[in-house]
Amino acid sequence: MRKINQIFYSLQGEGFYTGRAAVFIRFSGCNLKCSFCDTEHEEGTLMSDEEILEAISAYPSDMVILTGGEPALWIDEAFIDMLHKAGKYICIETNGTRPLPKGIDWVTCSPKEGAPLKIDHMDEVKVVYLGQDLSSYIKLPAKYHFLQPCSCRNTMEIVNYILQHPEWQLSLQTHKLIDIA
Numbered sequence: 582m583r584k585i586n587q588i589f590y591s592l593q594g595e596g597f598y599t600g601r602a603a604v605f606i607r608f609s610g611c612n613l614k615c616s617f618c619d620t621e622h623e624e625g626t627l628m629s630d631e632e633i634l635e636a637i638s639a640y641p642s643d644m645v646i647l648t649g650g651e652p653a654l655w656i657d658e659a660f661i662d663m664l665h666k667a668g669k670y671i672c673i674e675t676n677g678t679r680p681l682p683k684g685i686d687w688v689t690c691s692p693k694e695g696a697p698l699k700i701d702h703m704d705e706v707k708v709v710y711l712g713q714d715l716s717s718y719i720k721l722p723a724k725y726h727f728l729q730p731c732s733c734r735n736t737m738e739i740v741n742y743i744l745q746h747p748e749w750q751l752s753l754q755t756h757k758l759i760d761i762a
């Protein structure tokens with residue numbers, strides 16, 4: 582059984598796949614307590630893999646986004662295999678502090694200050710920018726390096742930072758801009 586806060590269907594609001602329809606599986610609980618976290622994730626219901634599969638099968642997109650809370654606390658290779666057998670393209674939003682099972686199709690790592698990374702493969706880095714030192718994050722071995730405003734508040738600061746540091750790219754929380762989940 583895996584503890585699920587919410588399963589919902591929306592557009593990926595952030596990062597490389599912004600605008601793509603996806604089923605979000607939000608797992609419950611996290612090993613970090615970021616002061617800026619925008620998500621209520623503690624509540625949850627234990628669900629079997631069959632129940633999770635049935636819930637996500639209600640939606641027409643093949644893209645599934647594992648998030649939370651921290652999804653790495655709840656997933657294993659059997660879960661990834663099940664989603665692949667169902668034809669799903671699996672993305673994960675992770676803080677990177679826990680190892681991931683093999684086979685995830687797209688890893689979005691959002692590193693947090695003072696929380697050492699335990700993953701060696703990632704496709705995109707997405708940093709919530711609050712003025713912290715970014716020099717170690719730009720070196721992370723990802724294809725894309727995004728800076729994301731904190732709750733849409735410091736967007737112009739980030740625009741100006743990227744104009745001076747063009748190795749970074751802007752990620753907006755577009756779902757908040759258009760008021761969808």
Ligand SMILES: C[S@@+](CC[C@H](N)C(=O)[O-])C[C@H]1O[C@@H](n2cnc3c(N)ncnc32)[C@H](O)[C@@H]1O
Nearest residue numbers: 617618619620649650651674675676691731732
């Ligand atoms: C809620 S977290 C869940 C996944 C995982 N725990 C993580 O932090 O990557 C999903 C994404 O939202 C980002 N995030 C959290 N709070 C935010 C905020 N106030 N503004 C912008 N992004 C935020 C995280 O950095 C992460 O990229």
Ligand SMILES: Nc1nc2[nH]cc(C(=O)O)c2c(=O)[nH]1
Nearest residue numbers: 591592593594648674756762
């Ligand atoms: N639309 C939408 N896109 C998202 N991308 C990552 C999210 C998350 O909370 O992990 C998120 C979210 O909460 N909503």
Ligand code: SF4
Nearest residue numbers: 611613615618650676
């Ligand atoms: S790691 Fe992610 S879910 Fe956990 S507190 Fe930080 S932003 Fe929220």
Ligand SMILES: [Mg+2]
Nearest residue numbers: 619620648762
């Ligand atoms: Mg969110």
